[in-house]
Amino acid sequence: MRFNEKELVLLSRQPSERAAELGMRGPKKGDVVKxxxxxxxxxxxxxxxxxxxEPIGAxxxxxxxxxxxxxxxxxxxxxxxxxxxxxxECDTEEQCAEWIDSIIKASYEFMRKNLxxxxxxxxxxxxxxxxxxxxxxxxxxxxxxxxxxLVARDTSSL
Amino acid sequence: MKLHEKILTHYLSCTSPxxxxxxxxxKKNRNDTYHRRWFVLKAxxxxxxxxxxxxHLLGVIVLEGCAVQHSETDGHFTFSLVFGPGLKTYRFxxxxxxGQESWVKALHSASHCYLSMLVKxxxxxxxxxxxxxxxxxxxxSVSALKLPTNSFLFTTTQQTAxxxxxxxFSASTLLQAPSIPAKAVAKKSPKLWTRRHAYVxxxxxxxxxxxxxxxxxxxxxxxxxTLHDYxxxxxxxxxxxxxxSRQKEEDHTDQDLIDLG
Numbered sequence: 472m473r474f475n476e477k478e479l480v481l482l483s484r485q486p487s488e489r490a491a492e493l494g495m496r497g498p499k500k501g502d503v504v505k506x507x508x509x510x511x512x513x514x515x516x517x518x519x520x521x522x523x524x525e526p527i528g529a530x531x532x533x534x535x536x537x538x539x540x541x542x543x544x545x546x547x548x549x550x551x552x553x554x555x556x557x558x559x560e561c562d563t564e565e566q567c568a569e570w571i572d573s574i575i576k577a578s579y580e581f582m583r584k585n586l587x588x589x590x591x592x593x594x595x596x597x598x599x600x601x602x603x604x605x606x607x608x609x610x611x612x613x614x615x616x617x618x619x620x621l622v623a624r625d626t627s628s629l
Numbered sequence: 630m631k632l633h634e635k636i637l638t639h640y641l642s643c644t645s646p647x648x649x650x651x652x653x654x655x656k657k658n659r660n661d662t663y664h665r666r667w668f669v670l671k672a673x674x675x676x677x678x679x680x681x682x683x684x685h686l687l688g689v690i691v692l693e694g695c696a697v698q699h700s701e702t703d704g705h706f707t708f709s710l711v712f713g714p715g716l717k718t719y720r721f722x723x724x725x726x727x728g729q730e731s732w733v734k735a736l737h738s739a740s741h742c743y744l745s746m747l748v749k750x751x752x753x754x755x756x757x758x759x760x761x762x763x764x765x766x767x768x769x770s771v772s773a774l775k776l777p778t779n780s781f782l783f784t785t786t787q788q789t790a791x792x793x794x795x796x797x798f799s800a801s802t803l804l805q806a807p808s809i810p811a812k813a814v815a816k817k818s819p820k821l822w823t824r825r826h827a828y829v830x831x832x833x834x835x836x837x838x839x840x841x842x843x844x845x846x847x848x849x850x851x852x853x854x855t856l857h858d859y860x861x862x863x864x865x866x867x868x869x870x871x872x873x874s875r876q877k878e879e880d881h882t883d884q885d886l887i888d889l890g
Contacts, residue, residue, distance in 0.1 A: 472634050473688030478712045480630055482693050513673065513693055513741035528631035533640045533672065549636045579672035580645055582744050589751035596758040601751055607738055612648040 483510065483517040483526045489573045492521060494560030498552075504560060511570075514579050516547070530557065537574050545571050587615055637689055641669060641676050648672070649735040650681075651728065656720035663722055673741045675710075690719060697736045699729060708733050 489511035494504040495518060507527070508519040514533060517526040536548045538556075542564045546556040561567040575581060590613065593601045602608045649670040654663035655677065666677045666687065675690040690710065699708040702722075706729035710719040723729040738744075 472632075472637075472686050474632050475690050475712070475717055476630060476632070478694060478716055479632065479691050481716070482691070483630075515691075526630050528633060530633055531636045531640060531674075533636075534643050534645065535636075549633075550639045579741055579744065582741075582748050583646075583672075586744065586748050586751060589748065589755045593751065593754050593758050596755075596762055601754050605747075607734075610648075610735060610738055612646065612735070612738065 479515075479529060480525055482512055482515070483519075483529065484524070485512055487512050489570065489577075491561075491566065491570075493570075496558040496560075498548075498555035498557055504558075509559065511573055511577055514577050516574070532574055532578050533580055535578075537571050539567070539571060543567050547574065583612065586613060591615060634686075637674065637676075638686060640674070641671060641686070645671065648739065649732065651732075652724070653728075653732065654722040656722070658718075658720075670735055670739060673739050673744075675736070675739075692736065692739045693741060695740075697733050699733050708736075710736065 487510050491509060492506055493509045495507040495509060496502050496504045506521060508521050510517045510519070510526075511532075514531060516530040516532055518528055518530075519526045530547070530549070532547075534549070534551075536553070538546050538548070540546050540558060543561045543566075544558060545561070545567055546558045548554075548556045559570065561570060590601060593599070600608055602610075602613055607613060647669055650668060652665055653668050655666050656663050666679060667681045667683070669676045669678075673692045675692055676686055677688055677690075678686050692710070695710045695712045697708065698711055701707075706723040706726055708721055708723070708729055710717075710721075712718065721732070723732055738747075
């Protein structure tokens with residue numbers, strides 16, 4: 472599958488508030504923990520060999536399950552395959568919690584839900600649709616029921 | 630760099646909303662020819678394949694750090710995604726002006742950065758609206774609105790990918806939908822936000838008390854007599870109570886109000 476690699480590599484070099492050296496282990500049997508520079512940019516998790524400019528890979532953080540494995544370790548499972556997880560080892564409990572939090576909130580779907588919530592609430596409180604001023608009221612992506620009812624969802628849809 | 634494709638294709642095929650899809654002609658940079666492709670826009674990703682039913686994805690374009698530009702190329706409804714000097718420019722042609730406009734608009738608001746700014750802006754407006762509400766007369770359901778800390782209603786993280794130096798990031802200019810050329814007919818946005826929506830139950834707070842909901846399924850123009858009777862009942866009761874209390878008063882006036890012993 473073709474993709475805009477150069478542009479994505481450039482994206483990986485943008486400043487990020489969530490970047491650190493973590494121990495990273497792949498999902499396959501036999502994968503070992505390796506030290507990687509892990510960086511969260513928009514809804515992608517990039518990982519680099521320390522001191523290399525180009526990332527080894529990019530993981531799209533949509534439709535994934537982020538879980539606490541133990542006090543300093545978290546995992547990300549994709550494709551509804553609960554057993555195939557990428558595991559990340561942090562230095563402290565606090566760092567681990569921060570990473571989990573950041574990854575969840577980085578998802579586009581999570582942000583979309585927030586937006587829909589605010590839009591609904593602002594309309595309820597003020598009678599006005601806040602997206603009108605930007606001319607985007609009728610964009611499909613911002614609609615209240617875009618295939619689903621407006622209720623809180625469990626984390627598996629993140 | 631490895632882009633984990635299976636994760637992307639899984640995201641494409643899952644139940645999360647498709648923001649736009651349709652045929653577009655994509656220009657091949659090498660030889661100026663156009664190929665018809667089926668595009669699917671989901672979040673900040675633009676997928677393309679030959680036909681809608683195809684299992685095989687030809688490619689994906691990650692929509693971060695690009696500008697959407699439309700151009701008037703004699704008779705062709707073209708637009709492009711411009712990533713900047715030394716980087717790609719993807720060129721497209723839509724079938725008609727409506728297609729061109731709707732794609733340009735959809736792509737303009739597709740990036741994660743855009744959504745992030747929009748959410749922050751709305752979060753601010755929401756806080757202001759709540760404050761206004763509590764400053765004015767207190768509406769019971771609003772003042773009871775509590776935000777559980779583990780709800781999904783968080784403000785987004787501070788990170789914004791500063792994609793290009795020199796680009797101004799003033800929220801209002803960036804959030805504004807691209808202006809469509811004057812020839813286009815202004816489309817009225819669909820009536821999604823009719824008055825009824827003002828009564829949507831807030832997600833993280835209690836629903837308003839039953840008495841505050843409008844009479845469901847009631848059309849005042851057709852059933853005015855029903856409305857009249859409904860509210861009339863209250864008046865009737867008040868009148869009865871008043872008459873009763875008058876009766877009691879009259880009974881009392883037979884006796885002296887002050888007992889003079």
